[in-house]
Amino acid sequence: MAMLRLAVADETPRLYDPEKKGPTVALTSDIIRDIAPNVPAQMPIVILIHGYRYDPFAAPLADPHQTIFSFDPLRPRNDRWQKTESWPLGLGFSPDDTMGYDGLCIGFGWRSRPDTRFGRFCTAYANAEDAGRALLRTVELLVRVYPGHPIDFVAHSLGARVVLCAIRLAAERRRHDLLQAIGRAIMLGPAELAFVARRTLADMEAVSRRRSPMIYAILARENDVFDALLEHFAPTMPTNRPRLGIGATGLGTGRRNWLNIQLDHPETLSWLAERGATIGGGARRACHWGVYNRPGALSLYAAILRDRPRWSLAVMREEGVPEDLEPRWSRLPWFLRRRRARQEEKDFMINSLPG
Numbered sequence: 001m002a003m004l005r006l007a008v009a010d011e012t013p014r015l016y017d018p019e020k021k022g023p024t025v026a027l028t029s030d031i032i033r034d035i036a037p038n039v040p041a042q043m044p045i046v047i048l049i050h051g052y053r054y055d056p057f058a059a060p061l062a063d064p065h066q067t068i069f070s071f072d073p074l075r076p077r078n079d080r081w082q083k084t085e086s087w088p089l090g091l092g093f094s095p096d097d098t099m100g101y102d103g104l105c106i107g108f109g110w111r112s113r114p115d116t117r118f119g120r121f122c123t124a125y126a127n128a129e130d131a132g133r134a135l136l137r138t139v140e141l142l143v144r145v146y147p148g149h150p151i152d153f154v155a156h157s158l159g160a161r162v163v164l165c166a167i168r169l170a171a172e173r174r175r176h177d178l179l180q181a182i183g184r185a186i187m188l189g190p191a192e193l194a195f196v197a198r199r200t201l202a203d204m205e206a207v208s209r210r211r212s213p214m215i216y217a218i219l220a221r222e223n224d225v226f227d228a229l230l231e232h233f234a235p236t237m238p239t240n241r242p243r244l245g246i247g248a249t250g251l252g253t254g255r256r257n258w259l260n261i262q263l264d265h266p267e268t269l270s271w272l273a274e275r276g277a278t279i280g281g282g283a284r285r286a287c288h289w290g291v292y293n294r295p296g297a298l299s300l301y302a303a304i305l306r307d308r309p310r311w312s313l314a315v316m317r318e319e320g321v322p323e324d325l326e327p328r329w330s331r332l333p334w335f336l337r338r339r340r341a342r343q344e345e346k347d348f349m350i351n352s353l354p355g
Contacts, residue, residue, distance in 0.1 A: 051157025090298025132165025150183025
């Protein structure tokens with residue numbers, strides 16, 4: 001199958017070996033050529049990046065290559081949230097394709113499951129920086145093998161921070177070629193602070209205005225609780241800016257290379273259905289995995305990657321894609337919603353004070 005499985009050790013992308021729970025051979029251009037010698041120009045090259053609590057060197061149920069990156073994923077006995085869906089199958093890849101006719105799918109496993117007693121999320125948040133360097137190195141190798149072919153990302157939760165770190169590093173190194181090689185980044189329930197994302201976009205546009213990555217931010221009000229956890233547990237930044245996650249308000253509307261899509265917004269669901277992308281699943285108060293396990297969600301992302309003209313940001317905006325988000329905490333009961341709104345208004349005023 002045209003599936004490349006990676007396990008990041010420190011800042012180096014390496015081949016994944018399920019039998020060896022440690023560093024293996026480093027990724028090279030020759031390895032990429034051997035895996036997928038014939039990827040048609042119209043087929044996608046997609047890198048899948050998982051979020052928090054996965055590790056390619058961990059036990060099978062915490063190993064992304066044996067769960068969400070697998071064509072036949074292992075499932076826990078009690079998968080209450082239905083976290084384990086096959087991303088490659090949902091995105092249109094086939095286990096029988098050994099030449100890359102359907103495109104090249106790359107599972108990018110990194111250490112987001114720290115073996116520490118305290119500060120696990122902070123450690124994983126920091127590890128995303130090294131993973132971002134490894135991701136940029138992976139893009140660099142792919143560009144050598146497939147020059148001119150766009151390289152796409154599908155990232156969930158803290159995996160979005162990995163993507164943004166890679167983009168920021170490319171901008172800092174003034175690697176116009178790598179920024180222009182990145183095509184579309186579909187970020188599912190991104191776990192990153194909004195001001196970090198804005199700063200990354202500003203750095204990117206300062207370096208590469210002619211062509212830069214197009215980012216689809218898939219948000220959901222059912223993810224509000226998890227966005228709040230990010231804001232609470234992310235490491236303290238040397239800034240007095242409000243600690244709002246991307247999921248709280250998005251990054252605004254009308255950005256050339258960024259689009260907010262609230263996947264559980266009734267207007268968005270109607271708009272998508274009119275274009276043939278029906279998303280199932282009822283309203284939920286809290287769910288971190290609905291951005292990919294709702295019926296039809298992965299098919300939508302496959303269309304964005306494979307039917308590129310129809311699902312470009314420009315065409316979607318021209319056809320009136322809803323960009324506004326429902327108010328935060330709108331999935332909570334009214335009395336809890338009012339309490340949260342008052343507290344966040346107070347926090348915003350405190351964080352906005354100078355000094």
